[in-house]
Amino acid sequence: MKKPFIVANWKCNPTTLVEAKKLFNSIAKGIKNACSEQDRRVEVVICPPFPYLSCSMFHVSCFKLGSQDCFWEEKGAFTGEVSPRMLKDIGVEYVIIGHSERRRYLGETDEMVNKKLRAVLAAGLNPILCVGSMKKEKEGDFEIKSQLKKALLGMKKTDIKNIVFVYEPIWAISTTKGSVVATPENTRRGATLIKETLAELFDKSVKVKVIYGGSVDSANIQGFIKDANMDGVLIGAASLRPDDFIAAVKRVDFISKTC
Numbered sequence: 001m002k003k004p005f006i007v008a009n010w011k012c013n014p015t016t017l018v019e020a021k022k023l024f025n026s027i028a029k030g031i032k033n034a035c036s037e038q039d040r041r042v043e044v045v046i047c048p049p050f051p052y053l054s055c056s057m058f059h060v061s062c063f064k065l066g067s068q069d070c071f072w073e074e075k076g077a078f079t080g081e082v083s084p085r086m087l088k089d090i091g092v093e094y095v096i097i098g099h100s101e102r103r104r105y106l107g108e109t110d111e112m113v114n115k116k117l118r119a120v121l122a123a124g125l126n127p128i129l130c131v132g133s134m135k136k137e138k139e140g141d142f143e144i145k146s147q148l149k150k151a152l153l154g155m156k157k158t159d160i161k162n163i164v165f166v167y168e169p170i171w172a173i174s175t176t177k178g179s180v181v182a183t184p185e186n187t188r189r190g191a192t193l194i195k196e197t198l199a200e201l202f203d204k205s206v207k208v209k210v211i212y213g214g215s216v217d218s219a220n221i222q223g224f225i226k227d228a229n230m231d232g233v234l235i236g237a238a239s240l241r242p243d244d245f246i247a248a249v250k251r252v253d254f255i256s257k258t259c
């Protein structure tokens, strides 16, 4: 089994640096106690909001640091934007691109996603590309394929291997305490759709990581990693609950060591 990949997307939380440090500390301590760094079989990427990214405390060897977004230009008169180069300079390694909340609330288009993806790769960072539809199963396939094709326009096969793809059925994101979650079958189907689209666009030998995002917590994570055989998960709400997040990481570490 490949080393599973867990992304903690804190979204617009928490509201103060003190709380962010406290959250980070609890997660770091809990994970260290649960599974030692040397033999840990899971990669954890923490994605806090921009203002916390340069906090020295977040730059530790046991986690990778990720940003939730970035701009496509390196510098210039683009008020409010943060460039991939700036992120790289402060030690960020991953960047989430095209999250459904940015597409929905900020009007992010496929064209913008494509520009961001290229800029992130050019800066030597690793993109975490989110695709997903509000429609269930087959009805959403066209939209997901179209998002992928537009996001990857003009890219080469060599670029693709550095991208982590996230299958995010939008109907399953941020449901109350995981009340509406994709089943392992839904998830496996979504991952297959992504892999088939990439094989169509490039060729069959292209190997990528495909992870799942949508109301994942410690209680349901096993289904996605073990039953659906995903390469990892992106966790939103549950990554703000240290006990839940630590238990999720611990479970995946165990699965990874025993499967």
Ligand code: PGA
Pocket (backbone or CB within 6 Å): 009, 168, 172, 173, 174, 175, 213, 214, 215, 216, 234, 235, 236, 237, 238
């Ligand atoms: P959630 O977020 O875990 O809160 O549903 C997941 C996501 O944003 O993909």
